[in-house]
Amino acid sequence: MKRIKDWEELTIQDNFLFQKVMRNKRLCQYLIEKILQIKIADITYPDTEKTIDIQLDSKNIRLDVYVKDNTGRVFDIEMQCTNEKENGLAKRTRYYQAMIDMDVLEKGDDYSKLNPAYIIFICTFDAFDQGLPMYTFRNRCVEQEGIELNDEATKIFLNSKGDSPTLDPDVRAFLRYVDGKAAEGVFVQEVDKEVRRVKQHDETRREYMTLAMELKRMFAEGEKTGEEKGAKKKETMMILAMLQDGVAKEAIAKYAKVSVEYITELGKKNHLL
Structure with a gap:
């Protein structure tokens, strides 16, 4: 059995704490903006921990951080500490995308109502063994280079073990922090401050202890x-x-x-x- 960590041992790598920290709207929005290099006017949280269950016989998914912006764009951010065999992580993004689309699209809606969706996996390992700190995937034509499908679905894998001077400085510092390094820069220091604030919150601590006992x-x-x-x-x-x-x-x-x-x-x- 995998050992359940004590409350004092939790870091930003742990899903429970990551979710709580990303409930800080300002920090969550800023992180998304920096990763995607876009501007967002505002974000909302449809659910604390979004659970999507389309059919009774389907496999439900629980999303770590699921937010929407004022234009309807959807962002799912997941902390991943374990690589999966047989390309399981990539297939997980495929399934998440399908479930998110089915959740967003109302019955009878036209497919054009599907909004841009971004699935972002923050990994504590290099999912593709190429040394890059970030891998961005969109659907492209195999026969003709330069033709995109334009289905507005984007999947991003961040690698806390990778580094590049071309990466946004705040994202670089955040990945180092996820990897266990000291908090550097104003943004990551604020993230670290939020981590410490959450860990000092007695109610959240009791919530985690209850969850740990149940697990x-x-x-x-x-x-x-x-x-x-x-x-x-x-x-x-x-x-x-x-x-x-x-x-x-x-x-x-x-x-x-x-x-x-x-x-x-x-x-x-x-x-x-």
């Missing part, structure tokens, strides 16, 4: 379930091995403490009877 309980239940499943699998393998060796069903049932009918069903299912 520990869920992990413990999961481990117990896993152990039970492991024991069941071991029992099944033993029964099948005994059947294969020609041991009588009645004898297997006696020692495995199961019914003869269960042995018969298991044997037929695995083509041993």
Whole structure:
């Protein structure tokens, strides 16, 4: 089980604290402006931690920081501390984009109503191993260079391990701060001040402790379930091995403490009877 950090150990890298810090509207807006090199008049938070659940049988997503500006543009900012196998991180952005679009578009609306959307992953690792501090992706034509699809969907991966003198100074300083370095510059010092303010807030601390206890309980239940499943699998393998060796069903049932009918069903299912 992954260890749940104590409250005192939390840093900007931890989703819980990152979300709370980005509730500071001024800091959140400024960070978005600097990353995207755009100006924003105002932002709003549709939900504290946006959950999108389109259908009962679909996979819901929880977004760390989900905001909209006064023109309807949508911004999702995620803190990512773990790279995923088989290009999982990139596919996660694809799924997030689809869910965000379905959430934004009202039933019967024309597709032209889809507003520009930006998914920004702040990574504590280099997702593409090219040493860049920022990777920006938009849909482009393969056959003809220079032709963009203009679907107004942008995905950005920031890399706290990367650096470039061409990157905005505040974004450079922020990435160093995410990587555990000292707060440099006015903006990042304000972020650090907000981190310290949040960590001194007793109600937020209690909220985290409650969440941590619930996560520990869920992990413990999961481990117990896993152990039970492991024991069941071991029992099944033993029964099948005994059947294969020609041991009588009645004898297997006696020692495995199961019914003869269960042995018969298991044997037929695995083509041993």
